[in-house]
Amino acid sequence: MKIISAPLALKEYLKNSKKRVGFVPTMGALHEGHISLIKQAREQNELVVVSIFVNPTQFLKGEDLDSYPKKDEADKKICELSGVDILFFPHAKDIYGEDEVSLVAPNIRGFVLEGSSRPSHFNGVLTVVMKLLNIVQPTNAYFGKKDAQQLNLISLMVKQLFMSVNIVGVDTVRESDGLAMSSRNTYLSLQEREDSLKISSSLYEATKMIRNSILDVKIIKNRMREILRPLEVEYVEILSREFEYLWHVEVGNTVILVEAKVGKTRLLDNVWL
C-alpha cells in the first residue's frame, strides 16, 4: 500500500495509472462500516484509494473538530489488510488555502434535517468532496447510506455539475445489538451506549409497523417519538428517497431518518424502505 499526502503527487500518480479507480473518502477512526465500503470498492475496481481527512470546514464552531477520534496507525493497518492500494492522508494546509472558492449546498435540501441544526455543514462536505473527487478522479466513489442526506446531496452535486464519477451508496453496518457503527460511538459512556439503542429500536418499530400495513407517516412518527422520548431528539422524518415530504410511506421509495443526542454525542441513523 502506498501512502501519499501531497494532492498533486496523487493526482499525477493516478493520471498515469489508466485503471478503474474506486474511491472511499473517510475521516478516519475506521470501523466495520468503512471496511464494508472498501470491500465493495475492492470488488468493483482495479485500484482502490481511501482518503483520511478530518475536514475542518464541515464542523461548526464548538463541535468536535479538535477531539475527533484519531487512530492513524490502526487505520493504516486496516487499510493494508483490506487491500487498499493507495491511502491518501493530506494535511489541511494542502487542501485549503486562505481565500477559498467554495460550494454552497442547495437552499432547501441542504438546510433541512442535519443542515438545519448545522447550517454550514453541507457547504463544507460538498466542497471537500468536490476537491477530493477532482484529485482522485475515480470511476466509482463509495458513500454510506447511514449519512443519507450527505449521500443525497453528493449525488445531486454530481448530477447538477455534470461530473462523470459514479456515486455508489453502501448499506449501513451495525453492531450486533443494532447500533449503527460510527467513529463517534467511542464518545459514549456505558449508560449512553445503552440509551443509544433507542434510536435503532425506533427504526425497527417503524419497519414493523410498515410491514403490518400502517403507512400513515404521522402515526409512525408519533410511535417513534415515544420510543425516543428519553433522548434529545433533533428530528424524526419520513421522506421519499428524493427527500420530499410524504403523508404515507411508499414502500420502495422511503427513508426514515433519526438524529438524536445521547449525552453530548449526536447520533444519526436511518432505514431505507
Ligand code: AMP
Ligand atoms: P466518516 O469517516 O464518518 O466521514 O465516514 C466515511 C464514510 O463511511 C461515509 O460515506 C459514511 O457514510 C460511511 N459510513 C460511516 N459509518 C458507516 C456505517 N456504519 N455503515 C456504512 N457506512 C458508513
